[in-house]
Amino acid sequence: MKIGIFFGGTSREREISFAGGRTVYDNLDKALFEAVPIFVDSRGNFVLLDWQYIYKGTIRDFYPPVSALPASEHKMQVYLESLGDLTQQEQDQLISEVGRRVAPHELRELLDFAFLALHGPSGEDGAIQGLLEWYGIPYSGSGILPSAFGIDKIAQKKLLKALGRPTPEFRVITQEEWDVADPEATLAYLTRELGLPLVFKAPRQGSSIGVSILRDNDVAKFRAAVERSLFRKTVYRSEWAQFTERDKLAWVQQLTDIREGIGLPVVLDAVSPEQNASSQLPTADNAVLYHPEALLRALNEAFLTAEEVRLTNTDGETQVLVESFVHGREFSCIVVEDPNGQPLALPPTEIVKGEEMFDYRSKYLPGLSRKITPIDLPEADIQRIREQCEEMFRTFGFQVYARLDGFMTADGQLFLNDPNTTSGMLPASFFFHQAAEIGLNPSQFLTYLVRTSLAARRRAGMKPLQLANLLSKLDEAVAQRQQEDRPRTKVAVIMGGYSSERHISVESGRNIYEKLSSSAKYQPVPVFLTGSSQDFRLYVLPINVMLKDNADDIREKIEQHEAGHDLHPILQRIRREAEGITSTYAGQPTAQPRRISFEELAQEVDEVFIALHGRPGEDGALQTELEKYGLPYNGSGTASSSITINKFETNKRLREAGLRVAEHRMATRLQWEADPEGFYHELETAFPYPFIAKPADDGCSSAVKKIKTRGELLAFCRLIFRHQEDLLPDAATTLHLGFKEEFPQKDAFLVETLIDRDGAAHFLEVTGGLLTHWSENGELEIEVFEASEALATGEVLSLEEKFLAGEGQNITPARYAPDPTERQRISEEVKQELRRVAQILDIQGYARIDAFVRVRQTGAVEVIIIEVNSLPGMTPATCIFHQTALNGYTPYQFIDQILEFGKARQEKAALEAGE
Template identity: 55%
Template sequence: MRIGILFGGQSREREISFAGGRTVYDNLNKALFTPVPIFIDSLGNFILLDWKYLYKGTIRDFYPAAEQLPPSPHFFQIYAESLQDQEAIDKSIAAIGKKLQPDELSQHIDFAFLALHGPYGEDGNIQGILEWYNIPYTGAGILPSSIGIDKEIQKAVLASAGFDTPAFTTTSRTSWVQSPQEVISSIEKSFSYPVVVKAPHQGSSIGVAIAKNQQELIDGINRAFFIQKIAPGMWKSWSDEQKRNFLLQFTDIREGLGFPVLVDGKLIHHPEELWLLLDESEKDELSLESPNGESGILIESFIKGKEFSCIVIADQDNQPLALPPTEIRKSSTLFDYRSKYLPGISRKITPIELPETAIQEIMSKCERLFTSLHSQVYARLDGFYTEDGAIYLNDPNTTSGMLPSSFFFHQAAEIGLNPSQFLTYIIAKSLEARTQAGKHIYQLNQLRANLNGQLKAIANAEEQRTKVAVIMGGFSSERHISVESGRNIFEKLASSDKYLPIPIFLTGNEDQHELYQLPVNIMLKDNADDIRDKIKANKAAHPVIDAIRTRAAHITDTYASGEALQLETLDYDQLAARVDFAFIALHGRPGEDGAVQQQLEQRGIPYNGSGVASSQVSINKFETNERLRKEGILVADHLLVHQEDYQKDKAQTLATIAERFPFPLIAKPADDGCSSAVKKIKSPEELEAFCEMMFRDTEAFPQGPKAALNLKDNEEFPQKNYFLVESLIGPEGADRFLEITGGMLTRLDNEGNLTYEVFEPSEALASGEVLSLEEKFLAGEGQNITPARFGDSREEYQRVAKEVKQVLEKTARVIGVEGYCRIDAFVRIYPHKVETIIIEINSLPGMTPATAIFHQSALNNMKPYEFIDEIIAFGFARKQLKTPIS
């Protein structure tokens, strides 16, 4: 069955939709379905997308096409609505795929999987188009979608169906613009602080604010109406860097107004145009307004209680079945966009920590609301449980987020469905739901019958698949990203008919590795610490989850073949008896230091990546730098700082560093990655604070150093007895200066010699002083330009890229890298020379869905699964060699 994945779209949630579409594309069972990516741009064009562009970090990384962008001296990435040239739009579409008219969709797809969010995606519009052209689709039909998109209509439906709702009022844009003080006074008469302000047609917490005082209420209302005030005088006082950062955030439609924007009635399409206008304006204040803002907003009383989210699905008898509701524990008051989608920022507790009767009551109400809204197939219902036992349901969603960490997959895992299996169930139930409309029933039933026959064939072929242990977690500051990488590997392998992945969680310490085979529900917990806590508690399944599993048995019997439901403790010997291969998805120690590899080699288990000796070198950034320098490869000047020396003579240690390295300098752990504790140190005070943080004797952050380094509460900052200081690498007068990351893959030729396929490097753009964790690994956050901007012409690019790739390959050979790796570097480009300065080697690079190595392998015509398959093939080939690799 050809499954058209519709993603992107015109709403402010298009980046999460883009990332969710990629998740669906990767996780669809390839033995059952052929995924067809249908990207919808922000102008509403349907584009049959070349699959390579799925693996870009953000939409703006590939669309509009770079060649069609207007000049931008400050290098702003823009969406298509900033282009005013139809020819440029058409050429951009042609560069990434083929434009389709709606009546052409049925020539390419049999079924539409909707990964769209917000207006045009969840409001019945796309559902109506698909019904007109007789294409079945996932989820709810036109009526429940049109109800689900409008928070004001939802309030009326909830009230009429007898559900509790918080007190609320509405205010119009006209009232706010004409009489803001009257609106504020009216709200303050009816509500006490805090109050909640909501844009009624947005999702992902866009346009939502919790106001604790009058100024926050004013700011929140402006935000919900997508209005922003700015004083040109203040603008003119900023540096160019401050101006650029303001406009970067402004252009980001998730947090800023985006473009085009109305400025005192004039429509501005590009950030460079707004920059000039603000430079030239003589007014005291300018009002910036989105032309697509809300006409009215909601003001609600604040509900104090436990916040939860509950996925409800239609069961085998088309009755609503609530999956176990998840409690959301936030690091801030608002469960905002970042909290929803970045692992580790908030915590998901499933089921919500309440008495069993209260959980059952929540589920019962969610099932009743599912019916009241005429929902079909599935819905996500959010709500609050208050201290006095009241349940408030709000903001039903007819399309859930589809990121790997989303509630959609998280709760399905509790009944034993992995993401690939759950997507299959959603497709099967959606086919059934479309038959209820009385249209094309024969065609739909044929699709259903074919799918059911294929499901039975797959279940019978289960034992023929290669068993792969996917080892994730660890005990370093990189453990959360390791889990994200491991889950991504698991999901890619689970959607194939070649591999049977088995999730293995590693914890413990360097002296004793503890291994656990995870059931899928524990594997999909929020982060490594949540998984470890679940393992340590080792409790029997919650009675509520047991009951749901019993109700869902018919579903799991059909769709969940091969998934373990029980946690199991293992050792390396037991692992060897259970699997054919081990995929190490660990980062830092253990994993990249050779410790796990040593255990696997002793038991004859083939594995991915570099061997023991190479891993022991590449984990140590100081030793790596020393070896590279001896081979004539450029690295930063570097120095190890030891806790023993610091504690013996703090002043002398700090003086020694300051004498050798001018400020600013770089300080970072010598054997950790993922940007953990990598800091640009600008003063002696910050250097001392870094030492105090790194050499602290408790896990808690000392307040003085924490403040000096501007650390967040949940930031990863390891405790070490040594760290690395490096000189800050700068442009040194180069014509171009870039930070890059370059991936590569190794193979064995017929004589057993190692050959390298070096990918086109990506240019990494940091919004701050160093690349953040979010920019490296969170979909929609980082700006990675692949290939890097080495030159304006193809000839210039190839000249520079050739030299850079030669240095990357030489670096890998010096360190003895095997399998694959990622090398980070800076590049200085002069008229007659190119300098590549190596920062670090990652022998087990991050493999999250958004990481740049997948963008690079895509340019070499490898989908992520194919890239992973190549990595595994090399591990098997290396194991079969009788002589060492040369």
Template identity: 40%
Template sequence: MANKIRVGIFFGGQAREREISYLGGKTAFEHIDKALFEPIPIFVDSLGHFIQINPELLYEESIRDFFPSKNLNRGFRVYIESLGELNETQLYKLIYKVGKQVQPTDFPQIMDFAFTIMHGPQAEDGSVQGLLEWYGIPYMGPGLMGSAVGIDKPMQNKLISLVTGQKKKSVTFTREEWAVADRSKQFTDLINSIGFPFVVKAPHQGSSIGVAIVRKRSLEEFTRAVNQCFFEVTFKKSEWEKMTERQKRHMMEKMSNLDEGIGFPVMVNGKILAHPADLMEELDAVLFTSDSVTVVSAHAEDYVMIEEFVVGQEFSCGVIQQDDGKAIALPPTEIYGEIQTFDFKSKYKSNVTKKRIPVDTSLENLHKIHESLLKTFNTLGFCVVTRIDGFLTPDSRVLLHDPNTIPGMSPSSLIFKQMAEIGLTVTQSITYFIRQSIRERIRSGKNTVQFRQLLERLDSMIEERVNTPRKKVAVVFGESDEQYKTAQKKMGEYSSSPIYEPVPVCAARNGQMYKIPVNLMFKADIQDFGQAIGKPKHPFIIEILEKAKSVTKKYAGSFDTQMKKLSESELAETVQFIFQCDSETLIEL
């Protein structure tokens, strides 16, 4: 096989979603096809430095566990921006501990392609994409226009309405308007014009950060929701004075956590404070004489968006492309369960949220969902992959919102579950993202000869990869959640290997062994797996499989959609190795 293509995996960044990006960077590094690509981890810190980091640092719990330091800083876990102004020597020492700094001018010398898994402002909005275009590096996902649209929620709403004809009430107002408003009157006016309850959103955030639902006719709750989405918080003297030092520190730690706090630096009475300890001292001083003080994020939103609250079945659906650019909508995932809203915690930190594929509705409604998705994808400048969320209302209306041009990419992310329904593993999905992105960069009319040569080289490598036999490993798991999780992990490990090919096999309690289709290895747990194996293939998914068959063939070769019973002799004839998930041992036959 030809020399591997060097892929810079960009993760981290300056946005509030940097920890989700960190998880995605680990996924890409672990699951990228090692026969085709050489992964180069590029950590982008929250000051915008590009750092080629030591790969073992991808296995920390959080960015703050390794950068700027493993040690607490004045008793707090902080991001580098909380250290304030750093001179070149200080910065060099911090970076040197984790890797080496890379300048954008160095990109062409160290990588052939940029796999950008960075979310939010200054990452997903076209900023990094424009930088990469300047230096002639093809990158993952949509181009500049699709990226710009994908970060602007009010603009998305307007364009989706024009494209699909959907009607969804929404308004925006600025921080200045909020500061001088008669809030009681504004609350009443919103209820009369938008309806109740309603949703407050920060217009440039993702991962459901900066989203609040106002469910009570309470001016206090309304004010709190708007302030949350402006990323500001008010401290009251009466409450602050009752807190112990430990409670104050805990509150500062929560403010540092970007999934629940406003982050640092912050502004207090015109003063910029970078560190939680400095804010504690400032609050002690200010609240000694004042009844209250408002703390505002240095990266606060300038305006917020109010949307009507939609009652219906919530779904999320990825859209990809065939080689020729024709869009294919994947099976939509329904999100359900006892949740108030599909927010950051329910997405990433909760077991309450449940998911099913496809949405539990009629075939006619599923076609309606796809029709709206494809119109939106094809018109708003999206390409390669975009995950679009929406609702199906009780009267069968489809209301779309929040296109995500760089979906979250942990192994359990919705986009990988949906790609698995057309037969692709995480590894094969990543290969698709890279290959199709190169094809889309050619359409931009820049560096076309160079990118065509890269595309031809990769296409040849993919064809050889799919058609070259590998040593097959039966990943055998029993009917326990622990073994199923182990099997999922080993499936990912062997899928990215140049040598091995995994074959998932369930050793059932009845003594039989069954070869399992790849899509059934993406369930939330063994209970979901057990429920899925007894169900026939949904007719809507059968339709999608037919539409996506060229994609499946190119990246996976084939897709066995049915579970198959295996005898011991048949298993021995099929594989060369067995990995036993109960004992976590590899046996050569």
């Protein structure tokens, strides 16, 4: 069955939709379905996307194509809308570089079924559903009416009120009312009616976009909250005048972000000193500004005369929903239809956080919030949540599945709000996380949803005979799939660990697991590593534990099981209720984590994929254990790994071999404790500010900081040399650590000179991947990929930019020069240097090498190596997959090559030992 996956879209949630569509594309059962990627661009065009672009980190990494981007002083990446009003012919030209345009009437020829991974307006509001209905194409999820209702938060609130269902008190402010209102009087009214705190929402947005909480009776914060939900922003000359040029650029970048800011295009209205606050001085005919740099120029020009400027997104909201704040336990519950068409609530998940809002960042970056399934409440209360969620599902006429959110207050009151007819589809989202609790892995759950959606469309009258035939064929294929008993290579995917990189390791491990599990060749076995460097503890994970939100949640489940905690009674109940689903679609029953020794692991699996980052995993210690039992593994061997884990030792070896690296030295706790003042003075003498400080053996941007002052150096030392687990609040503030940003404890750290342009004509940061092969005569061959250009919005690349879907900016291949021939010449020189690094360090399997590249006026190329990762991140959004795609490898094929190399190396070593 040809499944068209619709992803991307026109909404502000397009990046999460793009990442979710990729998850669906990868996890659809290849024995049952053929995936057809239908990318929807921000103009609403349907694009049959060339497969390699599916694995880009963000939409902006490939679309609009680099060739179509206007000249940009600051090299900003933009969405299609920033190119202005394009003709249909101009849009077709852009589309032709990434795939081909598909007219709506062509969809019937391309696909049998549409899986909708779209979010927000035009994705879950009935619009795309209506189009597919018109052409008679069955699709996933709810139909037109429930979708239109499911996106409208105000309509939902009114219906809940009319039905007498508990929901937070609310008021609505229209744009017209706000434009003439007295903010102080309006705030007083809302405070009197709803109390504080107040919650502000954009009525037709998801992913917490346009949402804010007002905790204080503060008119300025109130105005900002309303404007956030209307996607407006008022800027004052006094505020703008205090910004440096760099501050202005960062401000504009944040403002034009489609998730955190108001997005583009915008209209600029300026108020001059001579006018009163309610009158406006428009730019030329209220000119629409499409590009962030055009906005930057317009603001600088406007503030020559204006006291304040109001920016309004051309596609903003016209109403603001204001709710009273609910103090209670927050949860989210996926409801699905059972095989009889009745709603079945999966175990609700509690979202544990502090005072902060459950925003876009904490929803999608692992480790920032805790998600506990089922919610930690008495069984009767959990069952009440489930029953009310099932009732809301019926009341709103939802079909197939929905995600319902709510709160349980301390006095037992239950509030449901913000039902969604679709849900985020990242690997560990609520969607797959809760399905795993009844024993369905993502591939099996997607199969069930396709089947249930076909049945829902048929019940609604869409092509009854044709859909009956499709259902019959699918049921037959699923039954055959369950009876298959093909031998597959068992691969232990080891993830987790105990370093600051453990959450990213879990993301990598899950991605490897999912790529292998949807293949016919491999049977992956998820294994979690915890413990310490002296005591590795391995656990085979059931699917429901592997899909917990992050490494800490997985470890907690293991500890609970070892402490003798029985399976939660509500889970036992739900699993019984779901037997009609799991008996047909689940491959194995749910289980508990199981402790396993290395010896037992060697008896159960054929080979190992190490998905760990930093220590342990990249330091050779785990490799040593695996070699004892003859288990093939991915990546470099023990000796090479023990060098590349240490950035200081890596730099030293490369410098001795004649490669360029930063000036560097280790700074130790012993020196710092013995004579802090002498310690600081010695570092400042050798490394003038600013310089880079970072751990020598951690990756994933963990604690990498640009140190600009003595105060920042002192704060860095206090944090990295601290004895207690908790961070020191004042030092964390000095270094501007993000919410829940981890900072490791070490006995030493690495200090490096800051690599800068140094007068070069062109200067950029790149990250390049490589893959090794055995030649026919047994020699090691190194295939170096085109490097990616990494664009950091801050002082160094952040964890989010590397791993959060839609956050990072990577251009692949790197833009070394505008002229294609010159670009390729420079690229070959860079690749040759990266190959030398691999040869010097005896890197095997695969790796990622980070470097700075300077291109001099003469054309001379300088490559300064930053670090080497022998087990690079393998998350869905990582740029190594963008690079392998250019060489024709899908992510699965790349992983397969890595595993095959490890197996061949093991066989080669065994032969040599025998000789």
